[in-house]
Each structure stands twice: as C-alpha cells, then as structure tokens.
Amino acid sequence: xxxxxxxxxxxxxxxxxxxxxxxxxxxxxxxxxxxxxxxxxxxxxxxxxxxxxxxxxxxxxxxxxxxxxxxxxxxxxxxxxxxxxxxxxxxxxxxxxxxxxxxxxxxxxxxxxxxxxxxxxxxxxxxxxxxxxxxxxxxxxxxxxxxxxxxxxxxxxxxxxxxxxxxxxxxxxxxxxxxxxxxxxxxxxxxxxxxxxxxxxxxxxxxxxxxxxxxxxxxxxxxxxxxxxxxxxxxxxxxxxxxxxxxxxxxxxxxxxxxxxxxxxxxxxxxxxxxxxxxxxxxxxxxxxxxxxxxxxxxxxxxxxxxxxxxxxxxxxxxxxxxxxxxxxxxxxxxxxxxxxxxxxxxxxxxxxxxxxxxxxxxxxxxxxxxxxxxxxxxxxxxxxxxxxxxxxxxxxxxxxxxxxxxxxxxxxxxxxxxxxxxxxxxxxxxxxxxxxxxxxxxxxxxxxxxxxxxxxxxxxxxxxxxxxxxxxxxxxxxxxxxxxxxxxxxxxxxxxxxxxxxxxxxxxxxxxxxxxxxxxxxxxxxxxxxxxxxxxxxxxxxxxxxxxxxxxxxxxxxxxxxxxxxxxxxxxxxxxxxxxxxxxxxxxxxxxxxxxxxxxxxxxxxxxxxxxxxxxxxxxxxxxxxxxxxxxxxxxxxxxxxxxxxxxxxxxxxxxxxxxxxxxxxxxxxxxxxxxxxxxxxxxxxxxxxxxxxxxxxxxxxxxxxx
DNA sequence: GTGCCTCGAGTTCC
DNA sequence: CTCGAGGCAC
Numbered sequence: 001x002x003x004x005x006x007x008x009x010x011x012x013x014x015x016x017x018x019x020x021x022x023x024x025x026x027x028x029x030x031x032x033x034x035x036x037x038x039x040x041x042x043x044x045x046x047x048x049x050x051x052x053x054x055x056x057x058x059x060x061x062x063x064x065x066x067x068x069x070x071x072x073x074x075x076x077x078x079x080x081x082x083x084x085x086x087x088x089x090x091x092x093x094x095x096x097x098x099x100x101x102x103x104x105x106x107x108x109x110x111x112x113x114x115x116x117x118x119x120x121x122x123x124x125x126x127x128x129x130x131x132x133x134x135x136x137x138x139x140x141x142x143x144x145x146x147x148x149x150x151x152x153x154x155x156x157x158x159x160x161x162x163x164x165x166x167x168x169x170x171x172x173x174x175x176x177x178x179x180x181x182x183x184x185x186x187x188x189x190x191x192x193x194x195x196x197x198x199x200x201x202x203x204x205x206x207x208x209x210x211x212x213x214x215x216x217x218x219x220x221x222x223x224x225x226x227x228x229x230x231x232x233x234x235x236x237x238x239x240x241x242x243x244x245x246x247x248x249x250x251x252x253x254x255x256x257x258x259x260x261x262x263x264x265x266x267x268x269x270x271x272x273x274x275x276x277x278x279x280x281x282x283x284x285x286x287x288x289x290x291x292x293x294x295x296x297x298x299x300x301x302x303x304x305x306x307x308x309x310x311x312x313x314x315x316x317x318x319x320x321x322x323x324x325x326x327x328x329x330x331x332x333x334x335x336x337x338x339x340x341x342x343x344x345x346x347x348x349x350x351x352x353x354x355x356x357x358x359x360x361x362x363x364x365x366x367x368x369x370x371x372x373x374x375x376x377x378x379x380x381x382x383x384x385x386x387x388x389x390x391x392x393x394x395x396x397x398x399x400x401x402x403x404x405x406x407x408x409x410x411x412x413x414x415x416x417x418x419x420x421x422x423x424x425x426x427x428x429x430x431x432x433x434x435x436x437x438x439x440x441x442x443x444x445x446x447x448x449x450x451x452x453x454x455x456x457x458x459x460x461x462x463x464x465x466x467x468x469x470x471x472x473x474x475x476x477x478x479x480x481x482x483x484x485x486x487x488x489x490x491x492x493x494x495x496x497x498x499x500x501x502x503x504x505x506x507x508x509x510x511x512x513x514x515x516x517x518x519x520x521x522x523x524x525x526x527x528x529x530x531x532x533x534x535x536x537x538x539x540x541x542x543x544x545x546x547x548x549x550x551x552x553x554x555x556x557x558x559x560x561x562x563x564x565x566x567x568x569x570x571x572x573x574x575x576x577x578x579x580x581x582x583x584x585x586x587x588x589x590x591x592x593x594x595x596x597x598x599x600x601x602x603x604x605x606x607x608x609x610x611x612x613x614x615x616x617x618x619x620x621x622x623x624x625x626x627x628x629x630x631x632x633x634x635x636x637x638x639x640x641x642x643x644x645x646x647x648x649x650x651x652x653x654x655x656x657x658x659x660x661x662x663x664x665x666x667x668x669x670x671x672x673x674x675x676x677x678x679x680x681x682x683x684x685x686x687x688x689x690x691x692x693x694x695x696x697x698x699x700x701x702x703x704x705x706x707x708x
Numbered sequence: 709g710t711g712c713c714t715c716g717a718g719t720t721c722c
Numbered sequence: 723c724t725c726g727a728g729g730c731a732c
Contacts, residue, residue: 095723212722342718350719367719369725378725402723405720443726444717548728550716590715592729 081156081219084147087180088239090135091152091312093298093322095402099277102299105321106273109301112310112318122302124249125279126236126267128322130293131186132215134162135239138179141172148218161218164227167234169260180239181256187214188292191230209360210293232292235261249302269302280323287325295403296324327399329409330363332356334394337368337423341431343459344547345447349374349425351396351408359400366398366406370443371425385410391420431455451607457492458484460545464494468551469543470535472497473528474521493611494543498533498618501526534620537564544612546602548595557599558624560588564616571603589663633704635661637673642685656705676701 096102106123115121135155137145146162147155162168165185172179187195192210199206207213217229235256238245245252250269257263266283270276280297287294301307301319310318336352349368356363368374368390376387388411390396397410425445429436434449447453451460461480465472475497483491489504489511491497504511504522512522538558542551549557561567573581577597585596602608639662641653653676657664665672675688675695688695696704 092723215722340718344717346718348718361721363720365720367724369718400720400723404723407724441727548716552715590729594728 081158081221083150083154084145084157085154086135086147086150086152086239087137089152090133090149090155090182090239091317093320094316096321096323097326099273102276102280102321102323103273105299106276109306109310109319113306120271121306122248123270123276124253124267124300124302125270125276125283126264126298127283127290127294128296128298128324129184129186129234129264130211130295131184132211132218134158134183134185134218134233136162136168136181136183137240138172138175138181140177141175143168143170156219158218160223161220161226164223165231165233167232167262172259175259176242176245178240178242179245180241181235181261182237182239183233183235183261185214185218185231185233186210186292187217187229187231190291191232195229208357208362211360233262234264236264236298244304247304249300249304249307252304270299276323284325294325296322298322324403327401327403328359329397329399330356330358331395331397331412332363334390334392334396334408336392337374337390339426339430341429341447341453341455341459343456343463343545345429345436345449345453345456346444347426347429347436347447348444349423351390353396353398353406356398358398358406359403361400363398363400363406366408368408371438371445372443374423374425388413389422391416391423393417393420429453429455451493451611454484461491461494463545464543465497469539470497470532472532474525475528493614495611495614495618497529498615500529533618534622536622537562537567537624540564540616540619540621541567544602546599548598553590553595555624556588556590562625563623564621568603571600574600575604632660632662634674638663638665639674639676640665640672640688641676653701660705 094105096105106121110119110121113121133149135147135149136143137147143163144159145157146159146168147157149155163170187210189210192207192213195213196206207216213229214231217226217231220226220229236253238252238256245255250267253263253267266286268279270279276297276299283294283297299321301310307317307319312318333354334351335354338350338352340348340350342348349370351366351368353364353366372378372381373384374390376383376385376389378384385408390408390411393416395412395415396408397412398406399409401407427436427445428434429447429449432447432449432453432455434447434453436445436447438445447456449456451457458481461484462477464470465475465480480491483489483496483500489500489507491500509522511517512519517525536558538551538555541549541557542554557567561570570581570585573579574585574596576582577600582596582600585591585600586593603612634657639657641664653664672688672693675685675693677685677688677695677697685695
C-alpha cells in the first residue's frame with residue numbers, strides 16, 4: 001500500500017486524491033467478488049478501505065464523489081440500492097427432475113381442479129432462462145420502477161440501470177394503467193465472450209459465467225457502466241395489474257409481445273404430460289444452439305381461471321413447475337471432513353474439497369448431511385451411491401443440488417488410496433467435548449452440552465439477532481462471534497445485548513475506541529438495540545430458538561395466547577404435560593405433542609427460564625391480536641365438508657374456508673358449527689342432524705364464500 | 709398405520 | 723435448496 005496519511009492530517013487536495021484511489025480499489029474488489037474469482041483482497045482489508053473512505057467523506061463532505069463506494073444519500077450502505085417491497089410477491093417454482101415428476105404435476109393439477117378424464121387442460125412450456133429475474137412497474141404506460149427479485153418480498157431498486165437495457169421499453173402504448181411485467185435479464189454467449197475479452201484488455205477480471213456477468217452488470221451503482229454492458233430481457237410473467245392482460249397464460253404472453261416486449265420464441269402449448277416432455281426434449285436439443293444459458297423448461301397451466309383456483313402452497317404456485325436439466329457434474333478430491341455444531345447441537349459433517357468448477361462456480365465445500373450419508377445410506381437405511389461410503393482421500397463426484405448446494409453424488413472406488421480409512425463419526429462434540437448422542441430413529445447426532453457448548457451458545461445468539469427474530473442492524477454473525485469471546489463486554493446470552501450500553505457506560509465507554517468501532521458506529525449500534533426493545537410477541541418467541549418452534553409455530557402460539565403473560569402462565573401450568581393448560585396447548589391447530597413438550601420443558605428448565613426472564617425484563621413485548629376476520633360470516637367457526645362436491649374440490653373448499661378465518665375439520669363433533677353436505681353425504685350428515693348442527697349444500701356455501 | 713403437506717434446521721456461495 | 727420429521731387426514 002502506498003503512503004497512507006492519518007485522516008486528520010489530510011488537506012483537501014490529498015483527500016480528493018485518496019477518495020479517488022479508494023473508489024478505484026473498492027470498485028476493483030467489488031468486481032473481483034462479482035466475478036466469483038479469488039478475491040484480490042481479504043474481507044478485513046475490504047472493510048478497512050470502506051471505513052477509511054467513509055471517514056474521509058465524513059471529514060470532507062463536499063469532496064464526496066458521484067461514484068462514491070458508500071452509495072447515494074439515503075440508500076442503505078450495505079448494498080448501495082434502495083429496498084423495494086413487491087406489490088405481488090415474486091415466487092419461486094417447484095422442481096421436476098424426471099418425466100415421472102411431470103406426470104405427477106399434471107395429475108395433481110387435474111385432481112385439484114376435479115377434472116374428469118375427458119376434460120382437457122392446457123399447459124404452456126417455455127425455456128427457463130438462467131439469468132436474474134426483474135420486475136418492471138409501468139404506471140400509465142411509463143416505466144416507473146425496476147426491482148430485482150431479492151428474497152421474493154423485498155428486492156432492490158435498479159430502475160436507472162434497467163432503463164439502459166434496450167429490450168425494456170420505457171413507454172407502452174395501450175397497456176393497463178398499472179402493469180408490472182416480470183421477466184429475466186440475461187446475457188448472450190457472444191456478448192459475454194466480447195465483454196470478457198474487453199475486460200481482459202483493460203486488465204480487469206473476467207466474469208465466471210454469463211449469469212454472473214448479467215447480475216454484476218445490473219447491480220452497478222453507475223448506470224453508465226450498465227449501459228455499456230450488453231444485457232437482454234425476456235418477459236414471461238406479471239405482478240400487480242389494473243386489468244387482466246388476457247384469459248390465458250399464452251394470451252397474456254402474446255399481449256406482452258404486442259406491447260413491445262421480447263418473449264421467448266420457444267414457448268409452446270401441450271395438452272398432457274407426454275406433450276410437455278416432448279417440448280422439453282425439443283428445447284433440450286436446441287439448448288447448445290440457443291446462444292444463451294437455460295437451465296430447464298417451465299410448465300404453466302394455461303387457463304388463468306384455473307391458475308386462480310389452484311392458487312399457491314407456502315412458497316410456490318400449484319399451477320407451475322420447472323423441469324430442470326440434469327445437473328452438471330465434476331470430479332475432485334476429498335481433502336478432509338470437518339464437523340460443524342449448529343444451534344440445536346446437531347453435528348453436521350462438511351466435506352473440504354480440492355477447489356473445482358461446477359456449473360460456473362468454484363466449489364470447495366459440500367454438505368455431507370449426517371453419519372449415514374457418509375456411510376452410503378439414506379434415512380431408511382437403503383443404500384445410496386450403490387452403498388459406497390465416503391473416505392478422506394477419495395475422488396468424489398460433485399454437483400450443485402438445485403444449482404446451489406454442493407453435494408457429493410458418487411465415489412470412484414478405483415481411485416481410492418490404499419490407506420484410506422472409513423470415516424469414524426465423532427461421539428463427542430468437537431467444540432466442547434460433551435457426549436454427542438444420536439436418538440433412536442434420529443438421523444442426526446447432537447451435542448448434549450447445551451449452553452455450556454460455545455458453538456451452540458454462539459449459534460443461538462446468531463439466531464436471536466437474525467432477520468425474522470430481533471433483526472438488529474449492526475449486530476450480525478461477525479459481531480456476535482466477537483462479543484461472545486469478549487472479556488470486557490461479553491454477550492453470552494440474549495439479555496446481555498440489552499445491557500450492553502449500560503455496561504459500556506460503566507466501563508467508561510471504551511467500546512468506541514475499539515478496532516472496527518467509532519463514536520458513530522457505537523451510537524448506531526446502541527440505537528438499533530434500543531429500537532428493538534419494543535417487539536412483537538411472536539418475534540420474541542421465535543428468537544428464543546426453542547427446538548421445533550420456528551417462525552410459523554411462534555405466530556400460531558402468539559395469536560393463540562395474545563400476550564407474554566398469558567403464554568408464560570399457560571406454559572407454567574402445563575409443565576407436567578397434562579391438565580387443562582396442556583390440552584389447550586395441544587388443541588392449537590399445528591401444535592402437536594413434540595412441539596408442545598419441547599416448549600414446555602424449555603420453560604421448565606431453571607437455567608433456561610432464568611435466562612428468558614432476564615431477557616423479558618429488558619423488553620416491552622407487544623401483544624399479538626388474532627387475525628381479524630370478523631366481517632367474515634364463518635370467522636372462528638369449525639366447518640366440515642362431506643359428500644361429493646361438484647363445483648370445487650375438497651382442497652379448494654378448505655383453502656377458501658381457512659382464508660375466511662374458519663377451521664376445517666374432518667369429522668363432525670359437538671364442536672362443529674357448520675356442515676356443508678354434497679350428494680351422497682351419509683353418516684356425517686346424519687350425525688350433524690342429530691347434534692342439531694346447521695347443514696347447508698354446496699350452492700349455499702358458494703354464496704357465503706362469494707360474499708366473504 | 710400410512711401417506712401427504714409444511715415447517716424447521718442446516719448448508720453453500722454470492 | 724433439500725432433507726427429515728412433525729402434524730394431521732384418511
């Protein structure tokens with residue numbers, strides 16, 4: 001590093017020079033990172049450069065550059081782009097890997113819709129472009145916002161960059177007043193090759209593959225750079241709309257095409273699984289000649305009314321599926337097996353591999369799941385990989401499951417070194433030495449050290465500050481690691497986070513003098529912690545990290561009990577796992593014996609309970625109200641559907657009823673409020689009549705559902 | 709008891 | 723993203 005002057009000693013001219021130098025260095029590091037190649041500088045050095053840049057900018061605000069690595073004012077510093085909440089979630093798709101999965105998809109659709117064998121149902125097929133999804137929002141025909149997918153709910157605002165892509169029209173004629181167009185940004189093979197040649201000429205790093213080149217180009221802070229990059233765009237879907245585009249998927253795509261978007265020319269229609277697989281084969285045959293990367297074929301139900309009826313599962317639509325091409329494979333050497341310890345004490349083996357490129361990415365780690373997986377057995381004891389075990393020193397075949405998670409597919413026994421020994425899974429925790437026990441019927445071995453185990457304690461704390469839990473800005477995994485090991489100002493349990501400021505004050509505020517901290521960042525951290533003292537009950541419950549209590553169970557419990565006091569009292573009363581409080585807990589839909597026992601025993605453990613109490617004393621926990629469906633006529637009622645339903649299927653009826661706040665049960669009891677009886681209703685309808693429960697037919701139900 | 713469906717937990721690379 | 727397992731319907 002050339003001369004680096006203390007910031008206080010810089011004059012304006014030197015400061016300007018320094019800012020230019022730092023902008024260049026940081027930009028270079030960013031590019032190296034996006035090219036997914038060996039980074040040129042370490043993470044620590046990168047952070048140091050950014051901090052120095054920030055400090056100089058703070059002292060000379062007038063000198064802040066247009067291309068400042070800290071980004072525009074008001075933008076979150078972490079990414080440089082503003083966050084955008086999608087009006088309609090951007091979903092991911094379920095996957096099919098073989099023809100059988102496609103058959104299953106088609107028959108699931110047919111049975112959910114209740115179609116007879118003679119009723120036709122059409123599906124579209126189109127190549128799945130390997131790029132990055134983008135949502136374009138048009139208001140009154142003008143492009144007003146472009147956002148990346150992000151996590152599906154919240155993406156990044158890349159409007160200025162999207163405007164530079166020639167396939168993306170800035171103005172639409174004859175479009176709905178509001179129209180969100182969704183599609184894929186990608187780079188063609190010739191453009192990718194030319195870009196990399198130009199990069200090489202300029203002495204800059206090449207991109208690993210077209211997808212990363214497209215992603216890196218779209219996420220440039222300077223739109224002028226994006227403009228110079230040859231990006232392309234295919235439209236294939238839509239989000240929020242003021243009026244429908246068409247009545248079918250294929251019609252909507254045609255409409256997008258007539259509005260001026262590029263749509264994929266290989267889009268087709270089929271009537272059944274056989275037709276879809278034919279389309280898949282045809283696209284697969286074209287794959288090498290397309291000139292852009294695709295990683296499979298997407299099938300969608302063509303009729304949009306059917307799509308609406310099919311609806312969504314928790315994260316994926318029921319009306320679409322991605323049929324993936326077989327994953328790319330690569331051979332490499334297994335150099336070692338390490339054991340990681342998770343928050344619940346689970347011991348997970350990780351393969352350390354000689355670095356190898358798989359599907360355009362360099363892979364050096366792979367998950368080995370558990371003991372049995374290494375031995376070549378699945379969870380039922382059936383052999384996988386023809387029963388071959390995995391040994392350190394083996395030549396192994398690696399692929400990326402779902403194009404993401406590296407896994408080991410196969411072992412080449414002919415290349416096994418003579419001295420390779422079967423892997424012996426540890427029966428003690430490598431972090432704390434406690435016994436590691438595998439419960440009968442369980443696939444994982446767990447450390448029994450509990451909070452004595454530093455690995456478990458740290459992972460629990462990381463979970464506590466994670467996104468869906470307390471989500472404290474400036475207190476991420478790295479800081480947790482640091483504070484956990486700290487002797488001056490330790491964070492060893494959640495309550496310690498909320499006493500940090502007090503303890504630091506008592507300690508003469510030394511934190512701000514520490515490496516990586518300053519006046520400003522310490523202030524921000526304390527403020528971020530203060531902001532989370534007031535927090536919703538469900539988040540607190542989830543943050544505690546009790547086994548089997550995830551986000552969804554935490555919400556169920558929070559809405560059932562409403563307040564911390566009610567919850568804590570109930571768990572206290574249910575501690576011997578019987579009696580009224582226990583029955584009430586078990587009666588919650590989605591809460592079973594295992595979850596309930598885990599929850600109750602966590603609260604009954606003296607040490608854990610004391611830790612929870614210390615935390616709760618620091619917080620103001622907000623009550624959670626049950627979802628307000630009071631306008632709905634069936635809110636809070638228990639409904640039973642019986643007999644055959646003719647205008648909808650059972651699954652649909654259940655989904656509609658639940659959306660209206662009702663509970664759907666399988667059998668009639670004294671707790672049933674309403675029975676919907678179709679033709680052929682037998683014993684259940686009779687029992688309902690005996691109990692004096694209201695019975696209606698399918699048409700009555702539809703008019704209630706329509707009104708609700 | 710068996711077979712779906714979802715959730716929880718752990719994981720990699722960016 | 724995937725696997726394992728809990729919860730629930732049949």
